[in-house]
Amino acid sequence: MNLNYKVIDTAKIVDYISLFESSVCVADIIQNSGADKLRVYPALFELEQNGFLEVVEREELGAPLIVRKKKVE
Template identity: 70%
Template sequence: MDVNYKILDTQRITDYISTSANEVSVENIILYSGADKLRVYPALFELEQSGWLEVVEREELGAPSVVRKKRNEDK
């Protein structure tokens, strides 16, 4: 049986972000989530596109540097 590492790493990233009370640096996601560092940025892009995640700060070329789980709009 093949393991889908993309799904596994995306789950590790969402778990790590969900356990954080507020914003999370992408550097900390890379260091502490357990996800393969080469899959972090593509996964964050997909999570942002799906509406699960919002980017709080971006680097000069547009890569996310700080993210957080998207808050419910109906507060």
């Protein structure tokens, strides 16, 4: 049986972000979500593209620093 670690880690990230009403630091996601730290940034990019989250603050080169679950309108 082949486990899809990308899907598992993305689910961990979604679950962690969903715990917060407001924004959450990417450093906290890396430290506390249980997802592999090398998969966090690619997963956040995909989640932003899919409309699940929005980036509140980016570092100079564009990597997210703070994200939040996108509000449903």
